[in-house]
Amino acid sequence: MVTGAEGFIGSTLVDLLVEAGAEVRAFVHYKPYAEKGNLARYLAPGSPVEMIAGDVRDAGRVMDAVAGCDTVFHLAALIGIPYSYDSPGAYVQTNVVGTENIAEACRRHGVRRLVHTSTSEVYGTARTAPISEEHPLQPQSPYSASKIGADMMALSHWHAFELPVTVVRPFNTYGPRQSARAVIPTILAQLHSGARQIKLGSLTPTRDFTYVTDTAAGFLALADCDRALGQVVNLGSGREIAIGALAEALIAASGRSAEVVVDRTRLRPSGSEVERLLSDNSRARQWASWEPRVSLKEGLERTSEWVADHLHLFRAERYQV
Template sequence: MGTIQIMQILVTGGAGFIGGHLAQRFAADGHDVVVLDNRDPFYDLDIKQHNVDAGQEAARNSDGSYEFIEGDVRDAELVTDLVADADYVYHQAAQAGVRPSVKNPRKYDEVNVNGTLNLLDACRDEGIERFVMASSSSVYGKPQYLPYDEQHPTTPVSPYGASKLAAERYACAYSEVYDLSTVALRYFTVYGPRMRPNMAISNFVSRCHNGEPPVIYGDGTQTRDFTYIEDVIDANMTLLHEDAADGKAVNIGSTDNIEIKTLATEIRDQIDPDLDLVYEERHDADAEHTHAATDRAEELLGYDPDHTIREGVAKFIDWYRDNRDWYEPLVRQS
C-alpha cells in the first residue's frame, strides 16, 4: 500500500459539526490541519470545544497536526494569511439557520457571501489545489419535482438559502473564469454525533430521554433527507484526489427520505414508546419537502451512502446515551 501524501488543509468552521468531523478525519489520516472558527454562540460553545478536542486528540494519535485559530472569514487579511499556507481549503464556516435568517438577512450576506468571496480571492491568488465548500439543499426552495437533481431550479425561500446559493455560484464562477478548482457540496440535513442541538433529531432524542413528547412543527407530513455524518465526510475525503466534480455543485444526500412524524415515531419507539407526539405551528421558512437525487455524486465522486435513516438514528441514539453527561443539557437549553 502506498503512503498517504500529507496535505496542508484549512478547514473554516472547523469547530462546528461538519467542519469538526472533517478536521478530525484529516488529522487522523496524518494531514496538517488548521481550523479557523469564530466560535459564534449560535449554540452552546461547549459542543464546539468538544469538536476541537476531538481534532486535537486525532492529531496526537497520528502523524498529523492540528492548529486552532479563533477568527472570522470576514477578516480578509487573516484569511489571506491562512490560505497562503494551505494546499486545500474546506469551507464549512457559515451563519447557519433558516429561521434566524429571516430576522437578520444582512448578517447572512456578510458571513456566507462576503466571507466566501474573501476565501475565493485568496485561493485564486495563491493557486491552491482545490476549494470545497458546504452548500445546502436550501438553495432549491419549493420543489417543482422530487427528488431534486442539480438541474432543478434554484429558488430559495429564505435569506439563508439565498446566501448559500450566492456563495456556491461565486465558487463555480471562479472555477470558470480563474481556472480555480472548486466544488460545492449541497448537503441534505446532516446529522450524527456532536450535531447542532437545535435540529429535529437531537431535539426528539433529548425530549424522549427525559420523558417529554417530541414536538413536531406542522402536521408532520413534511419529508426530509437526513444524511449521516460519516457519509458526508466520505464524500469530502474523495475530493482530496478526485477532480471530476471541479466547477460543479453536487447533491450529498441519503439513501431514502422520511416524514417528520414517522421520524419522531421511530425515535419515540426506540426510547420511550409510551410518549405521545405533540404538534405545534409550522414555521413559514421551513421547506415542505427535500429529497436528493445523488446520481451526479455517484458518477463523479463514487458516492455511495450506506446509512439508512433508521440505521443512522440508531447509531446517534447509542452515541447520545454514552455522551448525555455533557451533550444532553445543551440540547435541552436550545
C-alpha cells in the first residue's frame, strides 16, 4: 500500500511498483491534479492498482485499508513550509497523528515492512556537511517539527513493538508532477509563462536535488534492505547548488531569458530559513546499492519540458504556499 499515492513522489512510486509487477493499494486523499489526477491511468477495470479514498487522520479507515498488505509506504503528509506558519496544528494532526495511525495499523496487521517518509528539513541548517543520519535534528519550522515527531513515532514502534520500520529521509526531490509549492516548478512556471522577472525568496541557501524516479527507486530498494530495519536512511545526490545558481540553470534549460529578483513576501523568517542542505548518502549506497542515475542537468531539462507541456496546471503569477 502507498499512502499519499496521488501525490508527486507517491504516484511515481506507484508507477515503479506496477512496473515491477506488484499489486498496489493506493490510499488517496483525493485532490484532482488537472481533470483526472496522477493515477487516472489506473482507473480502468482490471487495473493492478486498487484505489481507496481516505484520510490518515481517520484511524478506523486506515486500519481497514492496511488489512492484507505486505508492505506499506507511508508518504501521505501535509507539506509546504509557509502554510505551517499559519496552521501548525493541522501539521501535527496529519503528520504526527496520521503516522501513529499508520504505524498502529501496520502493527495490528503484521505487515512485513513499513517504509516511513521523512524530509531533510528536519536537519535544519547544516552544522556539518555532508549531513549524515547522525546530524542533530533542528525544528526550524512547524512543518519540520511535525516531521520530526512523525519520524520518532514511527521509530518508537520499532523499539517498543518490533514493528519492522525504515525511515527514508529524502533531500529535495524534483521532477514531473511536482506542484508550484516547490522551488523548481515555481521557477519554471514563471519562465514558461513568459515572465521577464523570476520572483523568489532568498537566493543564497543551498539544496541537494534528486530526480523523482531516483528517489522512488530508493524507496523500493530500502523496502527490501534488512540493514535498514529500525534505521534512518538519507536519499540525496551528494551535491548542492544555491537557489540563485539553480534559477540560472533553469533559465538555460528552458531556453528563456529572465532576471532573477528577490520577492520579500517569499522570504522565510530569518530563524526559520535552512541555509544549507547537502546529503551524505553512504548508507543508501552501501546498504541498498542505491545511487541516483539522473544528472541535475538532464533532470532539469526533463522537468522544464513537462512544465511547459502542463502549464495550464500552474498559476505562475501567484505565490503558492
